[in-house]
Amino acid sequence: MTLPQLQSLQCSDCPIRHRAVCSRCETDELQMLDTIKYYRSFEAGQPIIWSGDQMNFVGSVVTGIATLTQTMEDGRTQMVGLLLPSDFVGRPGREGAAYDVVATTDVVMCCFRKKPFEDLMLETPHIAHRLLEMTLDELDAAREWMLVLGRKTAREKIASLLAILAQRDVSLSKNAASGEVTFDLKLTREAMADYLGLTLETVSRQMSALKKSGVIVLESKRRVKVPDMRLLIEEAGDDTDGGVVG
Amino acid sequence: MTLPQLQSLQCSDCPIRHRAVCSRCETDELQMLDTIKYYRSFEAGQPIIWSGDQMNFVGSVVTGIATLTQTMEDGRTQMVGLLLPSDFVGRPGREGAAYDVVATTDVVMCCFRKKPFEDLMLETPHIAHRLLEMTLDELDAAREWMLVLGRKTAREKIASLLAILAQRDVSLSKNAASGEVTFDLKLTREAMADYLGLTLETVSRQMSALKKSGVIVLESKRRVKVPDMRLLIEEAGDDTDGGVVG
DNA sequence: CGCCAGCTTGAGGTGCGTCAAGAGGAGTGG
DNA sequence: CCACTCCTCTTGACGCACCTCAAGCTGGCG
Numbered sequence: 001m002t003l004p005q006l007q008s009l010q011c012s013d014c015p016i017r018h019r020a021v022c023s024r025c026e027t028d029e030l031q032m033l034d035t036i037k038y039y040r041s042f043e044a045g046q047p048i049i050w051s052g053d054q055m056n057f058v059g060s061v062v063t064g065i066a067t068l069t070q071t072m073e074d075g076r077t078q079m080v081g082l083l084l085p086s087d088f089v090g091r092p093g094r095e096g097a098a099y100d101v102v103a104t105t106d107v108v109m110c111c112f113r114k115k116p117f118e119d120l121m122l123e124t125p126h127i128a129h130r131l132l133e134m135t136l137d138e139l140d141a142a143r144e145w146m147l148v149l150g151r152k153t154a155r156e157k158i159a160s161l162l163a164i165l166a167q168r169d170v171s172l173s174k175n176a177a178s179g180e181v182t183f184d185l186k187l188t189r190e191a192m193a194d195y196l197g198l199t200l201e202t203v204s205r206q207m208s209a210l211k212k213s214g215v216i217v218l219e220s221k222r223r224v225k226v227p228d229m230r231l232l233i234e235e236a237g238d239d240t241d242g243g244v245v246g
Numbered sequence: 247m248t249l250p251q252l253q254s255l256q257c258s259d260c261p262i263r264h265r266a267v268c269s270r271c272e273t274d275e276l277q278m279l280d281t282i283k284y285y286r287s288f289e290a291g292q293p294i295i296w297s298g299d300q301m302n303f304v305g306s307v308v309t310g311i312a313t314l315t316q317t318m319e320d321g322r323t324q325m326v327g328l329l330l331p332s333d334f335v336g337r338p339g340r341e342g343a344a345y346d347v348v349a350t351t352d353v354v355m356c357c358f359r360k361k362p363f364e365d366l367m368l369e370t371p372h373i374a375h376r377l378l379e380m381t382l383d384e385l386d387a388a389r390e391w392m393l394v395l396g397r398k399t400a401r402e403k404i405a406s407l408l409a410i411l412a413q414r415d416v417s418l419s420k421n422a423a424s425g426e427v428t429f430d431l432k433l434t435r436e437a438m439a440d441y442l443g444l445t446l447e448t449v450s451r452q453m454s455a456l457k458k459s460g461v462i463v464l465e466s467k468r469r470v471k472v473p474d475m476r477l478l479i480e481e482a483g484d485d486t487d488g489g490v491v492g
Numbered sequence: 493c494g495c496c497a498g499c500t501t502g503a504g505g506t507g508c509g510t511c512a513a514g515a516g517g518a519g520t521g522g
Numbered sequence: 523c524c525a526c527t528c529c530t531c532t533t534g535a536c537g538c539a540c541c542t543c544a545a546g547c548t549g550g551c552g
Contacts, residue, residue: 070393072483078396080389091382098386128374135381136337140344142388143326147316149395150324150443154508189531197396199509204532221516221531237318400540435499445541450500467499467548 010034014110019086020060021134024126032124036116042066042103048089049101057111058090064107065186068099069194079195081138084168088134092118105186149197152237157196158206159235162216166226182225210235256280260356265332266306267380270372278370282362288312288349294335295347303357304336310353311432314345315440325441327384330414334380338364351432395443398483403442404452405481408462412472428471456481 011017011030022033039062042048048066049055061083068081080099083089089101089109112120121127148160162185169183189207193200210216215235217225226232257263257276268279285308288294294312295301307329314327326345329335335347335355358366367373394406408431415429435453439446456462461481463471472478 068389070389072393072397074483076397078393080392093379094382099389122371125368125371125374128371128378132374132378132381133339135378135385136340139381139385139388142385142392143314143316143345145392146326146388146395147318147324149392151318151322202508208532237320448540454500
């Protein structure tokens with residue numbers, strides 16, 4: 001989906017219509033949103049927002065992947081969120097951004113200037129409620145991730161990340177096969193390390209280890225086949241069969 | 247504040263009136279809440295909710311401290327949230343609880359049955375908005391904590407936790423002194439370890455180390471004096487002067 | 493007084509980080 | 523077509539921060 005294609009897109013035909021912050025809106029509410037929305041695209045590697053910056057827009061990821069990261073003075077960085085299509089960026093009622101948002105692949109966002117959006121939210125409970133729901137989902141995902149960061153081994157961390165990415169992929173592309181899944185790994189080893197609280201060397205080693213024990217097959221460095229999801233989930237140390245994650 | 251004292255408490259006199267989910271309510275809205283609320287108390291060590299249980303109430307912590315924890319099959323546990331007075335428990339719109347909630351000290355909660363609360367929320371935007379705001383704050387705190395868990399050293403982790411607890415204390419008891427702060431550590435070494443993704447031995451060692459270098463003074467095992475907050479925050483590795491945290 | 497939960501401290505092991513060298517693949521230019 | 527560069531990724535050797543196991547201390551309470 002390219003930007004020119006999207007510029008003329010009606011909300012009713014939007015690919016994230018049923019999952020995004022607008023998913024609960026009636027047609028008249030959608031028309032209101034339609035009048036204040038605009039699309040923006042970002043190239044892979046480009047920053048979308050810097051931590052501390054004044055935020056003058058909010059919006060949804062339409063296509064592509066972006067990351068939320070925090071950085072310490074000495075350069076240590078930790079990814080604190082992965083933004084996939086339909087995920088919301090920005091916090092109504094807040095001035096500055098709390099984290100760096102960076103496009104990992106090419107990204108298209110559906111944006112609203114902040115003030116008009118906040119005004120609209122006040123008189124449109126469907127939006128406010130959906131946003132609350134999405135925020136609660138993100139909170140769950142963040143807490144799930146705290147267990148990964150705090151208590152899992154490197155191998156379990158890698159398995160957890162792969163399981164989440166694989167399942168996201170399944171749920172989007174209705175690749176329904178319960179056993180085997182194949183997907184593109186859209187993160188570099190370094191990005192994976194930043195997400196997992198590891199170094200990129202450790203990520204590489206554990207990927208090799210999982211490959212060696214047959215849990216995953218690397219069709220290329222960035223394309224992963226999971227012959228048996230059950231096995232992967234077991235490696236992740238999860239009792240839940242991996243549902244969760246907003 | 248004991249339970250008998252609280253049972254007859256008017257919302258307008260409530261100690262968490264200005265911070266809890268009801269803080270934005272007008273007097274008539276408060277009266278509505280008053281009619282459906284009830285108090286419950288839990289002894290230190292008691293579970294408040296088990297993960298997976300049906301949740302039939304939501305509520306606010308009035309006094310005491312509770313913890314949100316996740317546990318893996320093999321017993322590894324990670325604390326994913328610390329509930330202090332005014333914090334909200336439960337998620338409107340969800341069936342089951344996602345985490346174990348345990349009272350760390352004696353706890354008194356102001357509860358609402360879930361269904362009536364959800365109904366009231368639909369017609370009371372002040373509550374819904376405040377809840378969104380509080381959820382965003384929690385999300386920020388969770389993400390802040392992801393950096394702690396993923397990238398900080400044991401010493402920095404301890405310092406981060408102490409800094410948060412100290413600052414919470416200051417903001418409640420208007421202990422305004424910018425330099426020196428003293429507070430009760432209401433967590434065991436083990437609970438601290440669960441929060442920080444460490445073992446209790448490492449917590450103990452790093453507490454001793456911080457004591458030895460004069461960053462903290464232990465008036466007793468559970469009472470901590472911070473002679474200079476600046477120093478503590480520096481040890482935590484934070485560039486932010488510790489504002490944050492809802 | 494003895495008991496027990498919570499805490500401290502030590503000695504030794506290990507998982508992951510650090511540092512360093514090199515392999516693979518994509519793009520550019522001759 | 524090769525030569526060259528740049529970037530990502532892999533692999534190895536080594537060290538350290540933190541975990542594990544174990545012993546002993548402290549203070550509150552019967």
